[in-house]
Structures are given as structure tokens and as C-alpha cells.
Amino acid sequence: MRLFRTMSTTTATRHSRRPKKTLLEPTSKETYDAPKLVVPVDPNRDHVQGDPKAVLTLVEYGDYQCPFCGAAYPEVKKVQKELGSKLRFVFRNFPLTNIHEFAMTAAETAEAAGAQGKFWEMHDFLYEHQATLGDNSVALGYAKRLGLDAQRFEREIAQHVQEKRIKDDFMGGVRSGVNGTPTFYVNGVRHDGPAETDALVESLRTKS
């Protein structure tokens, strides 16, 4: 399950200064430019956690059903704790619906809560209860505990009111070079290192 990270580590090694004799052909350029976020953060549209004017920005393109995103979730929390008011965190949807059957509904669930001002509460709940995705009553129960208008919440999910927003997030991600989930952007540049606290914090500090 950790192979994605392993691959990222390999990448980091490959681009280190250490002169490395590669045994593989063809040989590509030794460096490459990490893709840039082409859809700027818009506090009027995006879900932003932390000071909207913070100097550091971390953007995640995530899928609620993706186990790697689930693993990255507590890492992001630690990054936020470590950087405090210097960081704003933005979450955008990248549901991989062809391999994750509950990802779209989960994204719609978070957005429906967001329509009533409780996006982050539901975002956190979904990542903390990934195993329950597929049973809509679980999120509905939480929505009620949050004091949301349950009828509106359920109707918006059933009628796919948020679908366009989610698809817009997805295509914006594709055009920014999202290549899987989670994909992070550190101050507007794709973070190709591990989705772990230390690597993210270091990347945020050096790319500021």
C-alpha cells in the first residue's frame, strides 16, 4: 500500500545532486519542471482552512475513498499544527470514479455540507470514517448532529447539485498535472515528494 510513496522517494533520489549512473535506457532529461497549479486559489470559491492571507499555501487534490488520501489526512493535520497561522490549506476534489465507486457520492456529501457552512467538519468526518463510505446513513447521521438541514442535505446529494463543481475541480486538477491522489501543490508547484509531514513542511519552507 505504500508503494506510491516509495516511487516518490525514488523520484526524489533521481533528482538529487548525487551523480548517478543509471542503468536504464532511454535516458531522459535529468531534471524536469514540476507542473504548476493553473487554477489559482480563490477564497470565494475554494474551501480554505487557516488564514486566507497566509504566506504559505498547500493545495490538495483528493479522493475520499482513496486509501493514500486517508493516510495523508493526519499528515496534513500535523503540517497545519506545525506551521500554524503561516499556512492556508485548500482541498479540491479529484474523485477517481472509475476505481472508487463511492468517491463521487462522498465528494457530493462534503460539498453538500459545505453548502451549509460545514465543509471541513464533513471532510474530516469522511476521512476518519473511510470504511463506512457506501452507507449514506452514516454521513446523514453526522449531518444531523452538526445541525444541518437534513432534507436539503439529502436532496442536494440525490440531485447531484454539486456535481459540476466537483467536475470543475477534477478538470482543473488534470490541467495542473494531477497524476493520482493525493496530489499536493506547495505554493503553486506540484509536490512530487512523499505525502508525509516532514517532506511537506520542508517543501513549504523552501518554496516560500
Add this chain to the structure above:
Amino acid sequence: MQRNRRKRTARAGKQNVGKKAEGKSSSILNPGRKAPNFSLNSTPDQKVSLKDFRGQPVILAFYPADWSPVCTDQLSLYAMVMPEFKKFNAELLAISVDNIWSHLAFAKDRKLNFPVLSDFEPKGKISRQFGAFKEKIGESARALFVIDQDGIVRWSHLSPDGVNPGAEGILSALEQLNAPKAQ
């Protein structure tokens, strides 16, 4: 560019044997070159030829192996972005050296909605012609090509090891092709 095309293609293949490619340029087939035609199996009894798609853009995605155990791999992403490729009337052909039975199971599992071709026998022959074969490990490189309606390579990209190139480069290349026709 057009001169000794055949010879240069052969040389592009040879470059990949043994030594590191020279200079900054990658050894994959560069834009401006005619894409060599090929005919590879997409199922046990069906072949797909590049020239079948003359008149429309073709995306070739060479990749190392089926079944890479990551949450989403490059091809799953392309399956999701397929409607965008279709807006340019483009076809996507994925190619690796895995055998056809592996491909069929893989395509079914990942819900791939494009042909997955088997460069299996002689192993890597077509990958070599595109300069996209890693001799030492015997797999195709992670290389992308966008070929125009006349069969000319208009964009190519070789990814660093372990980096999934995503779909953005392909979409930009398709946008830059002359007169993208709606389907």
C-alpha cells in the same frame, strides 16, 4: 528531417543499447518525425494498426508494466480523461510488453476504455522503434507521443522514472494540433 528516415529510425533504436544517450536530448522519437507504422494485438485475435487511425490524432502511451500496485495509475487516469481526448477526436493506444491475457485482465480491472496493445513478440520491437524501450530491464519506458492526422509525431515526452506524467501534456499537445476537428 525527411532524409534517411528509415535509417534514422533504426539508429534511434540502436542508441538505446548500452550507453547513455548523449547530450540533453532524449532518445525517443522527436516531433517532426514520421511515426513508424505497427500492427499489434489488442485481443488474442484482433490487431490494431497505427495507420487505421490516419485522419485523426493518436496518443501513444508506452508504459512499463500492467498491474502497478498504486491507487491510481497513469492509465486509470487516462480512462477518466478520455472524454476530453475525444473532444479532439483523438484515439489513445496504450502499449507495453505484457502479454495479451494480462492486458485483458488489467484493462477489465481498471475499466480502461481504449485499446491496450501487446508489444510481446518480438518483445519490445515497436517500443524500440519509438526509442521507448529499456534494454536492461526489458520493459517499455513511460513515453508519450501525440501523432497528428498525417501520422507525424507532433509531441513526445519521456517521463523520469517513477513520475506519472498525468494528462496535461497530452491535452496541451492536442490543443496545438492544427484544426482539431470535433467528432
